[in-house]
Amino acid sequence: xxxxxxxxxxxxxxxxxxxxxxxxxxxxxxxxxxxxxxxxxxxxxxxxxxxxxxxxxxxxxxxxxxxxxxxxxxxxxxxxxxxxxxxxxxxxxxxxxxxxxxxxxxxxxxxxxxxxxxxxxxxxxxxxxxxxxxxxxxxxxxxxxxxxxxxxxxxxxxxxxxxxxxxxxxxxxxxxxxxxxxxxxxxxxxxxxxxxxxxxxxxxxxxxxxxxxxxxxxxxxxxxxxxxxxxxxxxxxxxxxxxxxxxxxxxxxxxxxxxxxxxxxxxxxxxxxxxxxxxxxxxxxxxxxxxxxxxxxxxxxxxxxxxxxxxxxxxxxxxxxxxxxxxxxxxxxxxxxxxxxxxxxxxxxxxxxxxxxxxxxxxxxxxxxxxxxxxxxxxxxxxxxxxxxxxxxxxxxxxxxxxxxxxxxxxxxx
Amino acid sequence: xxxxxxxxxxxxxxxxxxxxxxxxxxxxxxxxxxxxxxxxxxxxxxxxxxxxxxxxxxxxxxxxxxxxxxxxxxxxxxxxxxxxxxxxxxxxxxxxxxxxxxxxxxxxxxxxxxxxxxxxxxxxxxxxxxxxxxxxxxxxxxxxxxxxxxxxxxxxxxxxxxxxx
Numbered sequence: 001x002x003x004x005x006x007x008x009x010x011x012x013x014x015x016x017x018x019x020x021x022x023x024x025x026x027x028x029x030x031x032x033x034x035x036x037x038x039x040x041x042x043x044x045x046x047x048x049x050x051x052x053x054x055x056x057x058x059x060x061x062x063x064x065x066x067x068x069x070x071x072x073x074x075x076x077x078x079x080x081x082x083x084x085x086x087x088x089x090x091x092x093x094x095x096x097x098x099x100x101x102x103x104x105x106x107x108x109x110x111x112x113x114x115x116x117x118x119x120x121x122x123x124x125x126x127x128x129x130x131x132x133x134x135x136x137x138x139x140x141x142x143x144x145x146x147x148x149x150x151x152x153x154x155x156x157x158x159x160x161x162x163x164x165x166x167x168x169x170x171x172x173x174x175x176x177x178x179x180x181x182x183x184x185x186x187x188x189x190x191x192x193x194x195x196x197x198x199x200x201x202x203x204x205x206x207x208x209x210x211x212x213x214x215x216x217x218x219x220x221x222x223x224x225x226x227x228x229x230x231x232x233x234x235x236x237x238x239x240x241x242x243x244x245x246x247x248x249x250x251x252x253x254x255x256x257x258x259x260x261x262x263x264x265x266x267x268x269x270x271x272x273x274x275x276x277x278x279x280x281x282x283x284x285x286x287x288x289x290x291x292x293x294x295x296x297x298x299x300x301x302x303x304x305x306x307x308x309x310x311x312x313x314x315x316x317x318x319x320x321x322x323x324x325x326x327x328x329x330x331x332x333x334x335x336x337x338x339x340x341x342x343x344x345x346x347x348x349x350x351x352x353x354x355x356x357x358x359x360x361x362x363x364x365x366x367x368x369x370x371x372x373x374x375x376x377x378x379x380x381x382x383x384x385x386x387x388x389x390x391x392x393x394x395x396x397x398x399x400x401x402x403x404x405x406x407x408x409x410x411x412x413x414x
Numbered sequence: 415x416x417x418x419x420x421x422x423x424x425x426x427x428x429x430x431x432x433x434x435x436x437x438x439x440x441x442x443x444x445x446x447x448x449x450x451x452x453x454x455x456x457x458x459x460x461x462x463x464x465x466x467x468x469x470x471x472x473x474x475x476x477x478x479x480x481x482x483x484x485x486x487x488x489x490x491x492x493x494x495x496x497x498x499x500x501x502x503x504x505x506x507x508x509x510x511x512x513x514x515x516x517x518x519x520x521x522x523x524x525x526x527x528x529x530x531x532x533x534x535x536x537x538x539x540x541x542x543x544x545x546x547x548x549x550x551x552x553x554x555x556x557x558x559x560x561x562x563x564x565x566x567x568x569x570x571x572x573x574x575x576x577x578x579x
Contacts, residue, residue: 023559039442040482044570076442120480120504136482136508138569145573150559184428185474189503218474220503274428361479362437382432382478384454389436 002249004156005223006191009131009246013114015148022152030057030108031143032117034099035080036064036363040137042083045144052087053147060084061093061102066356069364097329097355100124100297103132104208105331107238111226112246116143120215121297121379126194127204127211128234129226129245134215154220155255156191157182163263164199170307171206172299172377172397175213176268177260180278188218190255193248195225198262204233205303212298213379216275269375269410270395273383281400284411288320291374292405293386294398295326295353296360299377302335304398308350309341311402317349318408324366325350326358350405362387375401375410415515415564418494419535420466422528422545423459427472431505434476435484447483448490465492468536470528472498475516476505485512495536497543497553499525510560511569519543520552527551 003011013026038060052058062081068074084092093102100121103109111129116122118140125132135149143149159178178192192214196202202210207224214222224230226245235241269284271277294300294308305327317323325345327333333355336342342352359366360378368374368387374394376386381393394410404410432454439450451460469475469488475498476484485508488496495515499522509516517536519525524543528534533546541553556564566572 018559018562023557036440037481040486048570048573050573072441072443079442118480120478134480134504136480136485136504136511138482138511139507142511142569142573184477185500185502188474188500216477218477218502362432363440380430380432380478382430384436385432389454 001253002251004191004193004248004252004254005129005225005246006131006154006156006193006221009112009114010151010153023150024153025148026114026151027148028116028143029113030059030115031140032099032103032115032119032122033058033060033140034064034119035062035077037118037137037140038083039076039080041141042079045141050145052144055088056090057108058089058144059091059093059099059103059106059108060089061096061099063098063356064361064363066095066354095354097327097331098297098300098357100212101301101328101332104128105237105329111230111234111242112244116140116149121212123215123219123222124208124212124297126214126221126223127207129224129230131221131223133220154189154191156193157187158193158195158254158257160195160257160259161198161202161262162259163261165202165262166265168267168399169265170303170397170399171202171209173265173268174202174206174260174262175210176270176278176395177265179213179216179270179276180268181258182217183276184216184274185218187214189220191221191223192217192219193223193225196227201229203303204229205301208301209298213275216379267397267400269400270381272381272392272394275380275395281396281411286409286412287373287394288409289375289404290321290372291366291368292321292323292401293359293366293374293376293378294401295324295328295358296378297328298379299398300326300328300332302332304377305332305336305341305345306339307399308402309344311399312348312350312406313344315348315406317405320408321405323350323405324353324358326353327355329355359386361385368393375404377401415538417535417537418466418468419533420468420494421464422468422470422530422532422534424528424530425469425471425475428474428477429471430478431476431481431484432478435481435487439487440481440483444490447486451487451491460491463491463493466494468494468534469496470498470525471496472525473500473522475501477502480504480508482508485509485514489514497536510563513564513568515564517556518554520554524551
């Protein structure tokens with residue numbers, strides 16, 4: 001039997017195996033961290049007198065508190081930055097955007113590499129054929145000091161996309177469709193290996209959205225089989241093409257195989273309070289909203305901002321709605337500026353915030369109050385996550401979010 | 415660690431980390447982190463916890479964010495263990511790394527035998543859970559790597575011990 005992508009990547013990175021378990025010690029290629037979760041390990045790292053394994057292979061950014069909204073978070077931010085400077089990291093990216101977007105914009109993020117990050121959405125780099133996964137602060141402390149971590153080789157579920165993605169849909173609708181099939185748990189501990197056999201091929205930005213939310217199904221890795229789209233993206237980014245692509249064997253062993261025909265896909269939303277609580281948007285009853293949010297690591301990329309600008313051009317955001325837009329990184333923001341999308345959206349009444357996590361984790365400007373109903377491109381609509389326990393969030397694509405911002409409601413939107 | 419006993423706090427499926435520990439309680443101040451446990455679900459719950467209490471849940475406990483404040487909050491409230499049908503990957507790693515035992519029911523149907531407020535006892539020699547109603551259910555024995563981390567007192571105790579762990 002042949003091997004899947006994660007079988008191969010973990011085998012190549014294995015250092016040794018725990019005596020009586022299926023647990024491997026693996027060497028990592030890169031490590032990602034941000035202000036919030038790294039702040040939880042600083043005291044322990046310094047108390048143990050540890051030093052960093054390789055400052056050239058670590059990317060840190062402040063994305064949760066950028067800039068900080070209150071005094072405690074300002075202190076956390078300052079501690080994080082001081083610690084990062086003491087480590088003499090080569091890649092300390094300050095106020096440059098959301099860590100997951102910065103990782104995929106970085107040449108450390110190569111197909112076939114093994115990357116860990118101090119945040120669950122690290123999995124997003126899988127969209128470039130990377131085995132990338134999120135961990136907590138203690139795991140990351142260990143990896144930061146040793147360049148190693150412990151992993152089991154996961155089972156793999158093969159997902160094959162076929163057909164042609166309708167114009168009304170994007171990667172968010174694709175991943176919501178997967179969530180409706182697999183729920184919040186059926187990919188638990190597993191690799192989702194994503195094969196794009198669709199006619200037009202999914203854009204790289206759509207692939208990021210899909211890999212990002214693989215973790216909402218419980219996945220450890222969400223890996224697109226690298227292809228010409230991957231090579232084109234990496235070549236444009238790095239100036240050279242990737243040295244090698246790790247591909248699955250033709251006879252790879254999969255726990256399960258699922259075909260998804262994109263041709264019949266319709267725009268979807270996830271209702272409160274689960275990303276797997278999915279329904280077609282035109283079957284949702286008309287639901288008035290107070291807030292629309294286009295941002296987060298799940299979306300907030302150029303393709304998302306472009307579609308919002310196209311929908312909003314010459315129109316106005318509904319007077320009862322606050323429409324917050326947060327580009328996933330400063331690089332995305334600069335491109336959106338250059339292409340005129342920022343002006344179009346600002347004229348329409350959208351509010352741009354600094355590239356950061358924003359209200360997604362209930363952290364920063366745009367958090368929801370008890371009466372707020374939000375339609376959002378973020379990745380989680382867990383109860384209380386975006387603010388008040390009684391607030392409600394519907395997850396959807398940038399197209400659905402922008403349309404709802406104009407109309408003042410979500411649902412009944414064919 | 416041979417056994418633990420405490421009162422059971424019973425939860426359902428897919429309890430995510432934003433519910434376990436809402437993001438507004440993210441802090442470096444242990445008093446704030448402690449207070450946040452299950453605060454959205456029931457703001458009074460945290461004040462009623464007693465040292466050694468045990469969380470019992472359905473499938474996929476701890477899905478969502480990697481924020482280790484959810485584990486810190488369970489430990490600051492002296493929760494002794496979590497028993498569930500199964501756990502989300504990152505939560506399970508975080509708990510194990512901090513030597514908070516997460517244990518699976520051998521038979522998922524057995525979760526129905528545990529009721530809120532019951533006194534329960536976990537035996538790690540026999541991998542059983544006993545209730546004060548006389549029920550006795552089997553638990554999945556933890557793997558040897560996980561046990562080695564518990565016994566060491568957490569992952570950081572393994573730093574520098576290389577592959578011998």
